[in-house]
Amino acid sequence: MGYSGSTMEKQTSSPGPMLPASSPLPSRRQSRARRFIFGGFALIAASYLAASHFDAFPDTTPLWQPDHQERFKAGCVQPDPIFPSKDEELDKLQDFIATEAFRNASIARLSGAVQVKSESFDDLGAIGEDPRWDVFYDFQSYLKTAFPLIHEKLLVETVNSHGLLYTWKGTDESLKPSLLMAHQDTVPVPPETISAWTYPPCGAYDGRYIWGRGASDCKNLLIAELEAIELLLEANFQPKRTVLLSFGFDEECSGKQGAQQLSTFIHQRYGDDGLAVIVDEGSGYQEAWGSRFFLPGTAEKGYTDIFITVRMPGGHSSVPPPHTSIGVLSELITTIEANQGYPTRLDDENPYYSQLQCGAAYSPDFPKKLKKLLAHRKSSSSAHKCKAKPDHLALEAAKQNPYTRYLMQTSQAVDVITGGIKINALPERVTVTVNHRINIGETTQVVRDRLTGLAGKIAHKYNLTLHAFDGKEEASSIILTETNDVLETAPVTPTDASVDGPYKVFAGTTRAVYSKDVIVSPGIMTGNTDTRYYWALTKHIFRFDPGYDPEDPSDGFENGIHTVNERVSVAGHINAVKWLTTWVRNMDEAKF
Ligand SMILES: *[C@@H]1O[C@H](CO)[C@@H](O)[C@H](O)[C@H]1NC(C)=O
Numbered sequence: 001m002g003y004s005g006s007t008m009e010k011q012t013s014s015p016g017p018m019l020p021a022s023s024p025l026p027s028r029r030q031s032r033a034r035r036f037i038f039g040g041f042a043l044i045a046a047s048y049l050a051a052s053h054f055d056a057f058p059d060t061t062p063l064w065q066p067d068h069q070e071r072f073k074a075g076c077v078q079p080d081p082i083f084p085s086k087d088e089e090l091d092k093l094q095d096f097i098a099t100e101a102f103r104n105a106s107i108a109r110l111s112g113a114v115q116v117k118s119e120s121f122d123d124l125g126a127i128g129e130d131p132r133w134d135v136f137y138d139f140q141s142y143l144k145t146a147f148p149l150i151h152e153k154l155l156v157e158t159v160n161s162h163g164l165l166y167t168w169k170g171t172d173e174s175l176k177p178s179l180l181m182a183h184q185d186t187v188p189v190p191p192e193t194i195s196a197w198t199y200p201p202c203g204a205y206d207g208r209y210i211w212g213r214g215a216s217d218c219k220n221l222l223i224a225e226l227e228a229i230e231l232l233l234e235a236n237f238q239p240k241r242t243v244l245l246s247f248g249f250d251e252e253c254s255g256k257q258g259a260q261q262l263s264t265f266i267h268q269r270y271g272d273d274g275l276a277v278i279v280d281e282g283s284g285y286q287e288a289w290g291s292r293f294f295l296p297g298t299a300e301k302g303y304t305d306i307f308i309t310v311r312m313p314g315g316h317s318s319v320p321p322p323h324t325s326i327g328v329l330s331e332l333i334t335t336i337e338a339n340q341g342y343p344t345r346l347d348d349e350n351p352y353y354s355q356l357q358c359g360a361a362y363s364p365d366f367p368k369k370l371k372k373l374l375a376h377r378k379s380s381s382s383a384h385k386c387k388a389k390p391d392h393l394a395l396e397a398a399k400q401n402p403y404t405r406y407l408m409q410t411s412q413a414v415d416v417i418t419g420g421i422k423i424n425a426l427p428e429r430v431t432v433t434v435n436h437r438i439n440i441g442e443t444t445q446v447v448r449d450r451l452t453g454l455a456g457k458i459a460h461k462y463n464l465t466l467h468a469f470d471g472k473e474e475a476s477s478i479i480l481t482e483t484n485d486v487l488e489t490a491p492v493t494p495t496d497a498s499v500d501g502p503y504k505v506f507a508g509t510t511r512a513v514y515s516k517d518v519i520v521s522p523g524i525m526t527g528n529t530d531t532r533y534y535w536a537l538t539k540h541i542f543r544f545d546p547g548y549d550p551e552d553p554s555d556g557f558e559n560g561i562h563t564v565n566e567r568v569s570v571a572g573h574i575n576a577v578k579w580l581t582t583w584v585r586n587m588d589e590a591k592f
């Protein structure tokens with residue numbers, strides 16, 4: 001996961017242990033009285049009476065509503081498990097994946113891939129000039145050795161020297177290709193941290209996990225995808241639908257050399273909406289409300305960094321003005337942080353809304369108060385979009401744990417500050433950078449507008465000129481500028497499993513591989529993956545880590561991505577291969 005992805009994302013995309021709501025429920029009578037007073041029309045009065053009648057049955061929803069449970073289920077359809085049609089040779093392949101021979105070979109392949117270092121850095125120079133890019137030649141030749149059939153039978157193209165595109169041509173040109181993605185690069189291991197690793201970060205296997213940089217972000221996925229394809233080739237599978245694999249090589253530092261160029265290349269060949277579906281790295285498994293969830297990322301928050309600079313006259317510290325530029329900027333920062341910034345709001349398109357419906361429909365420990373708020377929320381209501389009105393459902397949901405809020409809110413973090421040079425000189429220029437992740441249903445304009453307003457007030461108070469995003473600056477001013485890497489929220493993947501489409505196949509595949517007791521629900525990514533460059537190619541993007549190990553308590557949490565002790569469970573990895581072969585076969589049989 002990229003610059004905006006990190007261990008933090010793993011946590012934010014996984015609400016984790018569900019805490020009880022921190023504020024006590026208002027008493028039934030109180031809340032009913034409130035409804036009565038503000039409602040003021042017959043239906044509400046009727047509900048008041050009906051609800052009184054229900055005091056003997058405290059867990060039942062009011063009579064006047066249709067069966068909420070059915071409505072929640074309709075908002076979270078779980079398709080039956082989907083198995084590929086019978087085929088003797090291919091079914092043997094599924095059995096082979098479960099053998100010790102495959103396990104051993106898979107350990108060797110993944111461990112080998114981790115051993116070939118392929119770090120990317122924020123300050124890399126041009127390809128061909130900066131020798132640090134050359135590691136990707138080594139990684140490519142490793143793949144060639146590890147996957148001989150793929151390199152013999154598939155079309156392998158390189159894009160911008162190190163980007164890899166594999167094409168397995170299908171027999172039916174009318175079917176849009178399905179694409180599997182991953183990235184070859186990893187974040188670096190700072191040398192001073194090596195001693196803190198339980199095993200050195202280079203592919204050690206301890207009987208259960210493979211340890212090392214890239215083991216779970218995301219050489220595991222890249223290798224699992226190639227293993228799945230190699231196995232299918234061994235079993236003489238001939239796809240009807242073209243299968244593509246694309247592997248970028250600078251995902252951890254923006255994806256501009258890798259994914260961006262690959263996507264341009266693929267777009268030239270297949271055009272707008274030219275692909276049926278994309279699977280890339282992302283979120284995976286999560287326990288919540290007493291249920292087991294699989295949560296493919298079907299939306300991504302947006303992203304922008306804003307730089308705020310205050311310029312004021314310099315001079316000697318012995319004759320200072322009442323406020324230096326540092327003081328003025330501090331006041332602005334305090335204002336920005338007051339009232340926690342942006343509203344907590346759950347858009348109807350936000351996958352977390354779907355997850356709440358899934359929880360309400362199927363989870364034994366789903367909080368009653370949340371369920372009630374969900375039941376009373378009008379679907380496709382725009383009330384919550386109205387800025388003046390608090391979104392009670394979102395606010396209640398946010399109480400579950402400190403991270404949940406950011407699934408439904410634009411986040412801001414003042415992360416970098418520079419200014420001041422000398423203790424006897426007034427600072428002439430001081431700058432902060434504020435990082436933002438944009439809520440589903442909002443745009444980066446919300447951030448620019450809010451900061452322009454707040455900075456304007458401070459500028460007025462201190463008689464400074466405001467230059468908000470106009471590219472100008474002058475002495476005695478507050479200047480707002482923005483990073484070049486602005487990213488709006490991703491288009492939301494359609495996720496109605498009651499209609500035939502990629503999501504139904506996705507959910508059916510997952511329930512086939514992992515059991516029909518699991519719930520598949522849309523999930524939201526607070527970080528971004530290489531798919532940010534692929535939006536034009538398909539509406540159907542799943543950011544998903546298909547490898548899950550039911551025996552691994554740390555799964556999805558303490559797997560050390562971007563830090564010490566990165567590791568991956570081999571059992572989980574094998575399951576990823578199983579999922580991927582099933583997915584490719586299921587998509588091959590799909591008619592859309
Ligand atoms: C798998 O590897 C283990 C440990 O090296 C070895 O004992 C076992 O015989 C191997 N199994 C197969 C089927 O190769």
Ligand SMILES: *[C@@H]1O[C@H](CO)[C@@H](O)[C@H](O)[C@H]1NC(C)=O
Pocket residue numbers: 463476
């Ligand atoms: C505000 O700044 C302008 C120009 O920088 C200056 O001419 C003016 O006197 C200032 N006003 C106050 C109240 O300090």
